[in-house]
Amino acid sequence: MEKKKEDNKSISPFIETRDLGQLSRKTGNLYKSINIVAKRSAQLNSSLKEELHKKLEEFASSTDNLEEVFENREQIEISKYYERLPKTTLQALNEFLNNEIYVKEAADNTPAK
Secondary structure (H helix, E strand, O other): OHHHHHHHOOOOOOOOOOOHHHHHHHHOOHHHHHHHHHHHHHHHHHHHHHHHHHHHHOOOOOOOOHHHHHHOHHHHHHHHHHHHOOOHHHHHHHHHHOOOOOOOOOOOOOOOO
């Protein structure tokens, strides 16, 4: 997982204009390419959310008082770290453009008319 975190630093967090032709050439269909990126983004988002919740569970207590909430610096630092990570859509798009995503084609089982 450390390798991915290092790779994420090279992803620009800013909005950039993308060449739609480059996206569509990868699969032959722009919408198919966007669907692949969206599905990968959802996977990344799910794993990051799970990872964050595991780390924040360590700080959970059954009796939260107001003082503990404001004084827990470690929890705040963990949250800030995850906020600074590039968005999962940018990560997925970067993986797609660098051919780091494996796509398995589903067999088309629809009957011919």
